[in-house]
Amino acid sequence: MEGEDLSLAAALSLCSPKTLLLVKEVMVVPAQLTAEAVNQLREGIDLILGRWSALQMAIHNEWGGRDTRQKAQQLALDIYRWLIRPAEALYVDELENLLDDFMLSLNTEIDDGSIEEIADNLMIMHEECLEGNFVSVERLRQSIPTSPLPMQVGGEDDSDTTSSSGDESMEMGDDFDPASNMSEMNISEPPRAPAPAPTVDADGWTTVTSRRNRADATKKGDAKSQAMKTAKAVKTGSTFKKKAKKIRTKVTFHRPKTLKTDRNPKYPRISAPPRNKLDHYQILKYPLTTESAMKKIEDNNTLVFIVDLRADKKKIKAAVKKMYDIQTKKVNTLIRLDSRVAIRFTLHSNTIPLT
Known part of the structure; x- marks a missing residue:
């Protein structure tokens, strides 16, 4: 060893x-x-x-x-x-x-x-x-x-x-406060005043006040004390509210729109950022150099390209603008069995020098 x-x-x-x-x-x-x-x-x-x-x-x-x-x-x-x-x-x-x-x-x-x-x-x-x-x-x-x-x-x-x-x-135990509950009870139900004695006029008739009138009189008399109790309760912040349960009916959880935090991961990631696979290099594959295509360039100021089959006219225009800085006037497409080919660009006159 x-x-x-x-x-x-x-x-x-x-x-x-x-x-x-x-x-x-x-x-x-x-x-x-x-x-x-x-x-x-x-x-x-x-x-x-x-x-x-x-x-x-x-x-x-x-x-x-x-x-x-x-x-x-x-x-x-x-x-x-x-x-x-x-x-x-x-x-x-x-x-x-x-x-x-x-x-x-x-x-x-x-x-x-x-x-x-x-x-x-x-x-x-x-x-x-x-x-x-x-x-x-x-x-x-x-x-x-x-x-x-x-x-x-x-x-x-x-x-x-x-x-x-x-x-x-x-939930009720989390928010329950006995002192606040008692204060609310005192505020919401003030002590009732004793019923006033009936009044007897000179003719011997007895005037009896209704319950509503007695309540209005009690409210007017205790308005100041009621206001003081309410102000004190608001100042101390003693309120009793029961939490309402949120009923969820969907199974999809989304991040709130207002939350946009930049993540700084602690561990290395093997994923790569996505990129646009159908860019202008992928759309315009190569120009067509046949005799008929060259004649189109000379006679009609038209270029012929082989393009990707997934590209539409709008994407083709944007790709030509980005790659050659050319504003196309019209795009004609022709789809063959093998791929999308023969894309003719009718350009403005004298837009590019033809060599």
């Missing part, structure tokens, strides 16, 4: 610095997850997916069928297996494609940027678990979801009723 180490050291001493760098990169052993890190990573994946509102809504409404919950559990397992692939580079694009394909299998189209955010969080958490840092998992464990959804789908009516009533009580 010692002889093998010495021979390896001697071989490395004869290599150039560049070769040594490559050998070191090849000999580096990829970091492995410990048993504790594996448990933390799996729990973190479940916590992140449990806080993904689009996925939880799809599970709750069974957009992917009766086995939507089982599919979501399989997604968590697939993500875990993808993250622990041995000796393979991890690209965030591949993880985004995995999440996007899964949501499409649930008949759900995500266009609000949540897929990219979930993928970035999973990659960051995986790197921290490799380093033995479980801060992200602990933060997720201590945080409470903002809009909890029932975790059982397609159960009995009693469970649905219980979950919905629990959600309503939770």
Whole structure:
């Protein structure tokens, strides 16, 4: 064994610095997850997916069928297996494609940027678990979801009723303030004044006031105190409003029109920016140089080109303008069996010198 180490050291001493760098990169052993890190990573994946509102809504409404919950559990397992692939580079694009394909299998189209955010969080958490840092998992464990959804789908009516009533009580508990509620009760229902005593005139007739008149008199008398109580309540900001649940009827999630943030991804991307494949170089393939075509140039000031079959007259005009800076007067097209050919451009007289 010692002889093998010495021979390896001697071989490395004869290599150039560049070769040594490559050998070191090849000999580096990829970091492995410990048993504790594996448990933390799996729990973190479940916590992140449990806080993904689009996925939880799809599970709750069974957009992917009766086995939507089982599919979501399989997604968590697939993500875990993808993250622990041995000796393979991890690209965030591949993880985004995995999440996007899964949501499409649930008949759900995500266009609000949540897929990219979930993928970035999973990659960051995986790197921290490799380093033995479980801060992200602990933060997720201590945080409470903002809009909890029932975790059982397609159960009995009693469970649905219980979950919905629990959600309503939770929402009411978040915004409930006993002091503000009591102040509102005092403001909305002022104490009733005692009924005035009936008046008796000289003839012995008793005048009885109606309830409406008594209420008007009470309101006029307590107008100042009512105004002071209202001003105090507005100043303290003690209001009791119940949140209205938003009923979603569509399965497509779109990013708001006003949100336009430039993404600065942390991980390298393998995707290339799209380009226009049908540009002016692709539209105008080559000019036709037959004898009849050259005669057209001399007699009628007309050029003949072989163009792409997908290009129309408007695109052909724009391509000629961009490539040759020529304003065409008329474009005639002729489609043959093999391709679209013989495009005749009738130009203005003396627009280009003919050589």
